[in-house]
Amino acid sequence: MLEVKNLVKSFGEFQALKDLSFSAEDGQITGLLGPNGAGKTTALRVLYGLLKADQGVGIINGIDSAKEPMKARSHIGIFPDKFGLYERLTAREQISYFAGLHGFKGADRDAAVNKVITRLNIEDIADRRCEGFSQGQRMKVVLAQSLVHEPKNLILDEPTRGLDVMSTRILRDILAQLKEQGTCILFSSHVMQEVAALCDKVIVISDGKIAGEGTPEELCERTGESSLEEAFVKLIGTDEGIAA
Numbered sequence: 425m426l427e428v429k430n431l432v433k434s435f436g437e438f439q440a441l442k443d444l445s446f447s448a449e450d451g452q453i454t455g456l457l458g459p460n461g462a463g464k465t466t467a468l469r470v471l472y473g474l475l476k477a478d479q480g481v482g483i484i485n486g487i488d489s490a491k492e493p494m495k496a497r498s499h500i501g502i503f504p505d506k507f508g509l510y511e512r513l514t515a516r517e518q519i520s521y522f523a524g525l526h527g528f529k530g531a532d533r534d535a536a537v538n539k540v541i542t543r544l545n546i547e548d549i550a551d552r553r554c555e556g557f558s559q560g561q562r563m564k565v566v567l568a569q570s571l572v573h574e575p576k577n578l579i580l581d582e583p584t585r586g587l588d589v590m591s592t593r594i595l596r597d598i599l600a601q602l603k604e605q606g607t608c609i610l611f612s613s614h615v616m617q618e619v620a621a622l623c624d625k626v627i628v629i630s631d632g633k634i635a636g637e638g639t640p641e642e643l644c645e646r647t648g649e650s651s652l653e654e655a656f657v658k659l660i661g662t663d664e665g666i667a668a
């Protein structure tokens with residue numbers, strides 16, 4: 425389970441998060457939807473302990489990510505917004521490097537790497553250098569490295585950015601499988617259809633605050649709108665920065 429409580433964060437004079445609280449449950453896909461600059465990435469970075477909030481806490485399976493960052497990180501996989509790969513490493517070496525960062529050694533490390541390679545069905549590219557990989561192949565390697573330690577929580581920042589339709593579908597299928605296995609999945613997006621198609625719960629964030637929260641159906645009901653698009657526009661007050 426992932427929680428942020430009463431997050432406040434300023435960059436200089438600019439307040440990016442204004443008392444932001446939300447949670448994401450196990451076995452569910454929770455979408456953080458908001459226009460460009462709403463504060464999604466900032467909130468996720470605080471949650472996984474990469475950024476210090478001025479006030480409030482990020483909690484991963486009951487662990488305060490600012491107080492015990494290493495312990496908290498062992499419970500999460502992070503699929504970052506920009507994925508760089510070590511071009512000279514093979515996919516297997518890349519994934520193994522991340523397994524090492526999570527404390528896997530020797531035969532356990534090899535077993536963990538083999539398991540995630542099989543799970544994501546990337547045997548065909550496992551022993552090729554990452555140099556020259558397509559966006560879809562890169563996405564799978566990054567996903568493998570974020571799942572190699574079998575975390576109970578997965579955080580994805582704009583996961584489908586730059587992916588083609590096929591790669592997006594593959595990612596969606598993998599997320600659906602992880603959800604069935606009880607993983608808590610939280611992802612940020614400003615693409616409304618993606619959030620609507622995938623999420624059990626949607627957290628609408630605008631200007632560093634929660635603008636609405638619930639299932640897609642609940643959000644429609646609450647705003648008195650028949651389409652999600654209209655519901656989101658009503659909650660946020662504008663359609664600027666949201667992609668259909």
Ligand SMILES: Nc1ncnc2c1ncn2[C@@H]1O[C@H](COP(=O)(O)OP(=O)(O)OP(=O)(O)O)[C@@H](O)[C@H]1O
Binds near residue numbers: 438
């Ligand atoms: N390191 C930083 N220094 C200054 N301002 C920042 C910094 N990081 C974020 N901000 C500002 O905080 C606000 C929230 O940014 P954030 O990246 O969290 O938004 P977002 O919702 O993830 O947007 P997008 O969908 O465009 O990625 C923006 O106005 C941004 O310019």
